[in-house]
Amino acid sequence: MRILLAALAMILTLGQAQAQDLAEPTGDVVLTITGNLTQSGAEDGARFDMDMLKALPARTFATSTIWTEGENTFVGVPLSVVMEAVGAAGSMIRATAINDYAVEIPMDSVTESAPIVAYEMNGAEMSRRQKGPLWIVYPYDSDPKYQTEVTYSRSIWQLDRLEVVK
């Protein structure tokens, strides 16, 4: 099913690709995506500045995390949307932080709504000192399945690179 969905997504993005190439960043690049990408203009890697990310459909939710105090509201682009935007064709996403911390996120664990690549916390952009500027966040409070060690390990902050692995 999920494969079917992915295939469908591929067809859709192919359609989009013919219409429009991925834009070039104009500001500071905050996220670089490499690997098996099918989106035209992104074959050799896609680069996003903050505005490009904000232009993608966003999702907002509130949750507590084990690393912060109290409940926080996060705004960000669902990872699935990002993957879609670059025409990612792979089974695994390798996410790397500024300090080179890296985790692997299986493609089929990514749903439409979670995780998100958060760029705002409590109405403000996140600085590097506050685990910004990008942070992969799950809605931990919404479901016990997000309260596992694996999920915690995947919640990578100070994200700056993604690689789509076959």
Next chain:
Amino acid sequence: MSDTDTHVLRRRWVFGLIGFGVLLGLVTVAWLSAQVFTDFNDRRAAPSDNVQWTLSQVEVDYLSYLNALETASAAQDAQNGTLDLVRRRFDLFYSRVDTLAQSRVFQPLRQDDRFRLPLERVTRHLNAAIPLIDAPDAKLSEQLDDLKRAALEIGPHVRTLAVSGISYFATESDQQRTQTAANLLRLAILSGALLLTLGAVSAYLLVVNRRATRRGRALRQANERMNTILSTSLDGVIVVDAKGDVIEFNPAAEAIFGYTADQARGRSIGDLIVPPHLREAHRAGMVRMQSGGERHVVGKGRVQLEAMRADGEQFPVELALQSARAGDQEIVIGFVRDISQQVAAQQELIHARDQALAGEKAKADFLTVMSHEIRTPLNGLLGNLTLLKNTRTTREQARFVENMEISGQILLSHVDTVLDIARFEAGKLSVALQPSNLNDILQEIVDGQSGNAASRGNSISWQWVGEARPCVAADAQRLRQILLNLVGNAIKFTENGRISIEVEVTEPGPAAGVNIFEFRIIDTGIGIGPDEVDVIFDDFHTSDPSIGRATGGTGLGLGIARRFAEAMGGEIGVESTPGEGSVFWVRLPLQDAELDANVDSDQPEVQHVQPLDVLVVEDNEINREVICNMLKLDGHRVTVAKNGQLGVDAAAAHRFDVILMDISMPVMDGPTATRHIRSGGGPSAEIPIIAVSANVLPDAVDAFRAAGMTAFVGKPIALDALRKALSVVTNLGASTRSEEETDHIGDLRASLGADVFDRLLAKYLSEGDAVVAQLAQLEAGEADLDQVAQECHRLAGSAATFGAMGFRDALIAIEMAAKSAERQQVALLLNGLPEVWERAKAVLPAPGAIKG
């Protein structure tokens, strides 16, 4: 609550408890398993543990930052890249420490001073560095050395932070392991216990299951049996629930009511089989039952009701209802039997019985009417024979008349016998107890039958066996009849033999003063065969038809004797040896009685005949003539009326002394005429009216009295009876006369002195006996009337002396008749003379008896 209910309840409890225990065990096991699983998960996740990672990264990030500082300060001039690196490394380091300070994962760790103090120190350093880091490049460059120095100062603290954290988590990890081990042990124990419990429950369930299977089998068999019973039952079986809806309807019920079980099931019993006129009561009964009220039919055994078939036909059923509990709901089981056939048969039987009873009644009525019809012409026959005897006849004619009279009397006795039976069958045979003297009764019978016995060469006698107790309260007439019938029977079957009557008090009776008297009539006759002993007391039984015919028996004599004996509370029987003789016995319970001297005086004497003015109302010409002649014989003046109406007219026109009134007459019957006379207020309204009828049943006599009649004379009329009735109703009662006589005797005795009185009395008695005997032997037709008149005259004087006025009157009447040569009259009066003499003697003391 029943035993089964308690049992079931207890079992439910047991199951509930076991189930709860197992569930609790399972939950605990699951919880412990989850616990252990989590523990293992934690263990497994430990290498990639974010916490440990973060802790170890603090030092890495610190060293990276320090490294960047050193690089930057070493390349003091080479500006840009190195400063940015410092800033980035600072940020990462800051972020890491911030995580340690903020994250709730490190909350427990932050409580520990070994961790908290270095953390605070590092944080302080970082916060102090921020203004420098965020300053423009020039300023940052200047301060690099200071930053580096400060950063170096916190180096040991960062180290402590990492190490303390790691040792803390290592300890915690150890604890967790111990905890897990404990959990595992607990899990093992609990699992074992659970296993044991489950094993026990399984065993229990096995036993219960086996029992249930056995019970199920028994239940199935019982069910099959029940079904067989239901389907083969001849009675309809219908089961309804508390609402009255049919649950079961067996084949017999199908056959009775004409519904199939499928049609009946689920329908209301009231609509199904209760006829419309009973539905209201049925509904009320159902409501009463549902509300726990009184039950009129349920549990009350068999009742008869009406029910209705499918085609609307109503028919009688016998119904038994019983209620039972099926689970928690009440059901009613009805057993229905179609008794329409039975009822029809019963009705037929009742009808047949009614018909039979009606037939019996018709027979009794017929007998009564027939005897009545026979008695009426007999009345004429015998009356005329009496008159004929008093006329001048030749000797031969006189004998013929005599024979005719005897035959007539036999015929009359037969008719009376039949009438007795009819009366008995009609239930009108009453026993009238009165003080009686058995000696008299037996003597009378022996005297009366001696001629009859002698004619067949038999001798007859009676005697007491044991103590004589003659004074009893008895229905003398019935007793006499019984004994007469038995004696007559004995004479009939004995020739040249002996008939003896014995009477004996055999045993005390059922009550005080009552004794059982046994009368035995013993003959030396031909006897009775054993096969006849049982039937001899049946009606119309004659042992040998030829003998019966020869002796003129009706075959009713012994039947009547039996009826009378039984009516008197006694029994009758016979013992016999054929060829040697028979003993008929009667056992009667008789009450002792005081007997006064005047026992016999209840019959009024007729001695003084005062001429009366008599009206005879009679339609039958012969009867009328007989009565008139009898009356004229006694010197009465007679007026006749041919029917009731004429009688009423005559009574209204003239004052008579007495009226003789026939009962059934044309135009107006006797009772009606009597009522008219009584209510008419005429000159004869108050005078005595004597009913003359062949109908002698007590009912009829009562009816006559009710109509206002004073007395009653049965047909055929006997002169004696007529005289008696007349004397009673005209207040010439003998009782008064007898009293006078008795008083007179007392006076006489007083005045003459006892000796003289006795001598004269003895002479009077012997003279009276002689004369009466002599006169009785006279053939009136040939007697010397002058001599008769003389004898009568002489004796009349003596009678007057001894106060026997009745006797004297009778003698004078004969004297007068003889003098006027009225031979008929003389004969009639002579006939009655011995009786009058006996009565006169009865009131006299025996000679010498009153001496002293």
